[in-house]
Amino acid sequence: xxxxxxxxxxxxxxxxxxxxxxxxxxxxxxxxxxxxxxxxxxxxxxxxxxxxxxxxxxxxxxxxxxxxxxxxxxxxxxxxxxxxxxxxxxxxxxxxxxxxxxxxxxxxxxxxxxxxxxxxxxxxxxxxxxxxxxxxxxxxxxxxxxxxxxxxxxxxxxxxxxxxxxxxxxxxxxxxxxxxxxxxxxxxxxxxxxxxxxxxxxxxxxxxxxxxxxxxxxxxxxxxxxxxxxxxxxxxxxxxxxxxxxxxxxxxxxxxxxxxxxxxxxxxxxxxxxxxxxxxxxxxxxxxxxxxxxxxxxxxxxxxxxxxxxxxxxxxxxxxxxxxxxxxxxxxxxxxxxxxxxxxxxxxxxxxxxxxxxxxxxxxxxxxxxxxxxxxxxxxxxxxxxxxxxxxxxxxxxxxxxxxxxxx
Amino acid sequence: xxxxxxxxxxxxxxxxxxxxxxxxxxxxxxxxxxxxxxxxxxxxxxxxxxxxxxxxxxxxxxxxxxxxxxxxxxxxxxxxxxxxxxxxxxxxxxxxxxxxxxxxxxxxxxxxxxxxxxxxxxxxxxxxxxxxxxxxxxxxxxxxxxxxxxxxxxxxxxxxxxxxxxxxxxxxxxxxxxxxxxxxxxxxxxxxxxxxxxxxxxxxxxxxxxxxxxxxxxxxxxxxxxxxxxxxxxxxxxxxxxxxxxxxxxxxxxxxxxxxxxxxxxxxxxxxxxxxxxxxxxxxxxxxxxxxxxxxxxxxxxxxxxxxxxxxxxxxxxxxxxxxxxxxxxxxxxxxxxxxxxxxxxxxxxxxxxxxxxxxxx
Numbered sequence: 001x002x003x004x005x006x007x008x009x010x011x012x013x014x015x016x017x018x019x020x021x022x023x024x025x026x027x028x029x030x031x032x033x034x035x036x037x038x039x040x041x042x043x044x045x046x047x048x049x050x051x052x053x054x055x056x057x058x059x060x061x062x063x064x065x066x067x068x069x070x071x072x073x074x075x076x077x078x079x080x081x082x083x084x085x086x087x088x089x090x091x092x093x094x095x096x097x098x099x100x101x102x103x104x105x106x107x108x109x110x111x112x113x114x115x116x117x118x119x120x121x122x123x124x125x126x127x128x129x130x131x132x133x134x135x136x137x138x139x140x141x142x143x144x145x146x147x148x149x150x151x152x153x154x155x156x157x158x159x160x161x162x163x164x165x166x167x168x169x170x171x172x173x174x175x176x177x178x179x180x181x182x183x184x185x186x187x188x189x190x191x192x193x194x195x196x197x198x199x200x201x202x203x204x205x206x207x208x209x210x211x212x213x214x215x216x217x218x219x220x221x222x223x224x225x226x227x228x229x230x231x232x233x234x235x236x237x238x239x240x241x242x243x244x245x246x247x248x249x250x251x252x253x254x255x256x257x258x259x260x261x262x263x264x265x266x267x268x269x270x271x272x273x274x275x276x277x278x279x280x281x282x283x284x285x286x287x288x289x290x291x292x293x294x295x296x297x298x299x300x301x302x303x304x305x306x307x308x309x310x311x312x313x314x315x316x317x318x319x320x321x322x323x324x325x326x327x328x329x330x331x332x333x334x335x336x337x338x339x340x341x342x343x344x345x346x347x348x349x350x351x352x353x354x355x356x357x358x359x360x361x362x363x364x365x366x367x368x369x370x371x372x373x374x375x376x377x378x379x380x381x382x383x384x385x386x387x388x389x390x391x392x393x394x395x396x397x398x399x400x401x402x403x404x405x406x407x408x
Numbered sequence: 409x410x411x412x413x414x415x416x417x418x419x420x421x422x423x424x425x426x427x428x429x430x431x432x433x434x435x436x437x438x439x440x441x442x443x444x445x446x447x448x449x450x451x452x453x454x455x456x457x458x459x460x461x462x463x464x465x466x467x468x469x470x471x472x473x474x475x476x477x478x479x480x481x482x483x484x485x486x487x488x489x490x491x492x493x494x495x496x497x498x499x500x501x502x503x504x505x506x507x508x509x510x511x512x513x514x515x516x517x518x519x520x521x522x523x524x525x526x527x528x529x530x531x532x533x534x535x536x537x538x539x540x541x542x543x544x545x546x547x548x549x550x551x552x553x554x555x556x557x558x559x560x561x562x563x564x565x566x567x568x569x570x571x572x573x574x575x576x577x578x579x580x581x582x583x584x585x586x587x588x589x590x591x592x593x594x595x596x597x598x599x600x601x602x603x604x605x606x607x608x609x610x611x612x613x614x615x616x617x618x619x620x621x622x623x624x625x626x627x628x629x630x631x632x633x634x635x636x637x638x639x640x641x642x643x644x645x646x647x648x649x650x651x652x653x654x655x656x657x658x659x660x661x662x663x664x665x666x667x668x669x670x671x672x673x674x675x676x677x678x679x680x681x682x683x684x685x686x687x688x689x690x691x692x693x694x695x696x697x698x699x700x701x702x703x704x705x706x707x708x709x710x711x712x713x714x715x716x717x718x719x720x721x722x723x724x725x726x727x728x729x730x731x732x733x734x735x736x737x738x739x740x741x742x743x744x745x746x747x748x749x750x751x752x753x754x755x756x757x758x759x760x761x762x763x764x765x766x767x768x769x770x
Contacts, residue, residue: 001477001694002410009409085409280770290770293762299770300761304688304713307706311687314411322412329687332680339680389669392676400652400675402666 003314009085016066016093023060024099028053050134054100058133066090067102068132071116076129084320105176107131107138111184118242118250123203127182141171141185141204141228142251149390151186152195152248156230158187158202164234165189167204170227173384177213177226180206190245200240201247208233220360220376264333265309267381268340271374272306275299275348278371282351289351298350302343309337328399335391338382345375411690413481421481427458428489434739440492441601441742447493447565456524464502469518476503476631476696480638480689487642490742492602494527496753497561499635501528501570504628508581508619517568517583529566530628531557531584531608539629539755541622546573546610552590553582553615556607559753563593563606571615572625579622582615589613600749602742629754630704633711634693636750640714641682641689643743643750647725648678650740654729671728678721685714705767712757712764718747 005013031053061067062078069087071077080086094101102108112128119127130136147154156169167187177183183204190198206213210233215223242250276299279290289295312329319326348371349356358365360373382388396402413421431454432440440448455461463479465471472478479499486495502521505514505528520526533539534546536558546555553573563569569584569591584591590613596605619625652675655666665671692706722744726733733740751757 001412001414001690003694003698005409276770290765296765296770297758297761300709300764300768301712301716301757303764304709305684307691307709308684308688308713311411311691312684314409315687315690318409318411328679328683332683335676335680336684389673392673392680393669395676395679396666396672399679400648400666402652402655402672402675403664405667405669405672 005085005089009089012086013089013093016090017097019061019064019066020093020097020099023057024097028057029098048103048134049100050103055133055135057100061094061099062132066094068108068112071112071128071132075112075116075124076132077112077116082320082323084317088317103132103134105138106140106184107136107182108134110140111138114184114250115241118201120238120241122238123241127203136182137176137180139174139177139180139183139206139226139228141174141183141187141202143173144170145172149387152199154186154188154199156185156187157191158189158200158235160189160237161234163237165202165237165239167202167210167230167233167235169230171230172216172225172227174213174226174228175224177206177228178215182206183228184241186247186251189247193245196248197245199247199251200244201242201250202235203239203241204233204235208235210234218376219379220373224380264313265306265337265340267374267377268306268309268337268344271341271344271348271371272302275344275351275371278348279351282353282355284353295351298347302340302347305340305343309333309340312336328395331395331399334385335388335395338378338388341374341378341381345371345378349375411687413690417478417481420478421485423458424455424460424482424485425488427454428485428491432489432491434490434742437490437492437602437742445562445565446601446604447562451491452493452524452527461498461502461524462522464499464506465518465522466506469514470522471518475694476634477690477693479631480634480693483635483638484642484689487639487644487746488646490602490643490646490739490746494529494562494565494604496603496632496635496639497529497563497566498527500530500532500561500628500632501566501568503631504530504570504572504581504624505583505618507624507627510616510618513583513616513618520567526567527562527565528568528570529561529563530572530632531560531563531569532572532625532629533557533559533754537755537759541572541579541625544572544574544579546571548573548575548580548582548615548617551614551616552612553584553610554590554612556609558607559596559605560608561606562604563608564595564604569608570618570628571610572628573615575617577620579625580617581619581624582617584610584613584615598749600745602746603749626704630696630707632754633707633760634689634696636753637689637692637707637710637714639746640711640718640750641686643746644682644714644718644721645686647722647740647743648675648682651675651678651725651728665728674724674728678724682717682721685710685717688713705764708760708764708767711754712760715747715751716757719751722747 065078065080068077069080073079108131112131115124115128142151144154144156158165158167183206185202185204186199187202188198189200210231212229214227216225216227217223218225279295280288282289316326316330352371355365356372393405397404432451459472460482462471463474467473521528534544555573567586571582571584573582590611592609594607596607598605655671656664658665688710692710695703695706726740732738
């Protein structure tokens, strides 16, 4: 156990700092719009600078190997050996310098590595770099009204007609579909084959006639998801990744990146720090809430669980750096950290008491209603990327050696 | 940055694991816990030969000069194996003596503690629930100690009592030797038969002052909190793994019960709550030697968190075992009883979280 960085890493941090001082100036910082990570859109990558100046900066940072380190240089990545500690240092320093960092969201973090792994040379050249620079925005077409946890039962279909595929059906829970240029999607092309062997991985231009995007308003009142309808939408024959019927395998390499995206404790930490500050200010019967024995007991209990999640992150970082299998410690973070968001936001609502009646943005609310948004957004975290019971299956089966569920 | 155990620590943990597996299976745990004093000298000596009693004692006094994290690894293994004996009290007493000022006393006693030739214990808490050094009432006048310590671990088999008390200068630490006049030891029947507690009454017992102030007392208490947290993780992890093993062998309705989601998901929830707590434990134990400003508060938070988790994990373990889990001959109650000890000793979870709130200036 050594919680300080070795000389090599201290030197690396200095190098990153020097790069940032030279390449991202106060003038750049002043012109950058504020991104509110508390909002769903902000957390999903909305509001991030993608203009010419940001692109110029990103290209330099990629060239130095500070971004997209897992993607080869020839496809526009930074191409560096995996080093979670360096990756953490880079992320910390870029955040400190308020400099543009990797574009978040499903395109760069899920599709780009998938194309590098499974795409044709032409697909890699065409899509990977513009995706990394934020010039092509992607959405993910997986879930359907009848295919959620049992994703492989999906029914949206594509039929070959000359040199085009004709797509019919419906996708749901599609984040960013209203803004996306492209969708990567799982679509059934071999209806006569067994479920998992009949699916193909598609890249679809969202401007294709016959595609209709309808916003889906969620509990928070905002519309961050969509339904996407396909009515005889025709896409070119070369729009598929991998062979016909191999879409399920292709998607496995995409999904492993998504769970890592969701399983961290940063939202719980931000909310926790906010609630402690709030509990010191809000008074009940003339005394700050934090003096209430029950409230402080509950805050301390949640804090211990939060610290456990954060230190478990350190542990995973070290295991990753040593290329060692994390076992259970690597399987539980998604469920643990989303449970934690629930505990923290519920506690915040209890501290707010009647003030929690205020909706997000209500100026008279002490938190501008932010805690109630987080309280509701818990569901977005818990249900996206594998609902809690799917996580429990994974933990039980892969982590504890229990038998797999009965499946068709 | 390296958040994990060193090769040496993994080897140490593995050595103790294999020793306890071979020398102290639950049949022997039961024999020891049902004996008169709950202590097995042969087991104690076997651990001494592995160097376990001198782990945190400096090399100049015959120890291995390791850290609280190393000691916590032993505590975790003892929790896993439900090992009986005076480890917790002797570790707290050793930590107290290490933090004391009296070099002569250290030179006299630490070598004997390192070899296991003498067993110490820590006498601190009063009135069944008061562990604050500033609120202790046991008093020393001249060299004579008087007062009551109702919850002293294994006082009956200890050669040396390290006693937290006060004199006209305030709180401090005194040594009282076994067999000294004015010391009356009364054994208590406890829920956890593997870790005995005695009530000790001092009535003008000869006592040697080895530390002034509360720092050494607090240090010993915090080491105790960390070791209990480690015992909790080891025990809870054992219960989780035992239950997962049971779930793939026990059949009902024509299939192993682990194939039912009701069982599978309950086990997954236990693992989800428990696994990250190991990282909290490691950080806290590490902080005891390296991050002074966080150590005390983390120790309180970790003890409360892990004691609560041990309680819920063993509860679900028994529930998933069904009726067999409620029997005397099945082993699960050994861990259930240890969980009872851990949640209470040195103060319960609410008490610890109240301390954490105060230490955080809330």
